[in-house]
Amino acid sequence: MFNYTFQWRQALQKLPLLLDGALVTLQIALMSMAMGIALAVVLAVARNARSRWASAPATAWVEVSRNTPALFQIYMAHFGLGSFGIHLSPYLALLAGITFNNAGYLAETFRGALRAIPGTQLRAARSLGMPSIQAFRLIIMPQMFRIAFLPTTNQMVWAILMTSLGVTVGMNIDLAGVTQDINVRSFRTFEIFAIAAVIYYLIAKSVTLGARLLASRLFRY
Template structure:
């Protein structure tokens, strides 16, 4: 191998990559929070006695989990555009990742709920709680530790899926890296640094998530 690494163009381009990194973090956190809210609704809806609600929620989960996130981004950006509903690349990527992550998180939550003793709902009713109160005070504190590993995986999946925004012109971390390396032709160096950046971001997000879960458990124990 006669390849000679040249790192100086990468260090000079770091100020141009930072906005892309911040956009990646923003997309990841916002899409995950929105997806978590929707996932609880989907989980509830999939257990609904109403056929229409159950069908809509089940269809969302099935489509989200069995089609590529890249295809979902294309549908949000190009598909809606063909129907006359133009959205910018940021909104398209945010919507697609939220859609995708919500489907997976709904199954994570379902698995956690299936791992709990369902008789606790009857116990809550015996204490005078309605189903929402039973879920909030009895089920949720037990559910969170069960779903943290799966939810953590989905958080990282959301982070990595943001890189697909490059295909619709979004200047997140991968898009910004591609633009920067195209000016210097030092692709190997740029993408090594970007891969390390994704690794650090993933570890940081996991630590924050586990820290938040630990804080929640401590608050509930007092």
């Protein structure tokens, strides 16, 4: 017979700790996205390059990141690198794993965006005497980011949710880690995880709605 007694008041008392964990989750997600975007731009350009010396490593990165589990990538950063004497803390291992994953997915997003931009624009900029790097930075990149803006937002949401995998390598200061610790001490599993799920949901929806609002302001024309 169902005789579970809900203790929401006891669970809600832990809300400040959960919110502190949520801030760490956001921090990791934002840092992984910033580094992932920077790497993805390089990977996207390299994949479009004619030289195999540039395209082959970039293709390998993208293939591995997109076709292996994110959990595997975090494990490799934490346990795998340890086999070679490189020991990363759970925080850094989680950050490295998510960054690696973000870079691979965003590289394909950016590569698709680059292909959507007519090549005549770059040639027109070059005909005006603009150096290739400057033309790419001032003409091509703004259009690339505009095309890839909403898909990049989806990756941000995915990065937020991926941080929950940190508990598998001992991460205990993000939202998932704090939730697990509170659950072990209080045994209020349903209530604690339900509150954490609501926090994850609100963060993800805030990012999505914020991105749509920003896009409507930035890309009116």
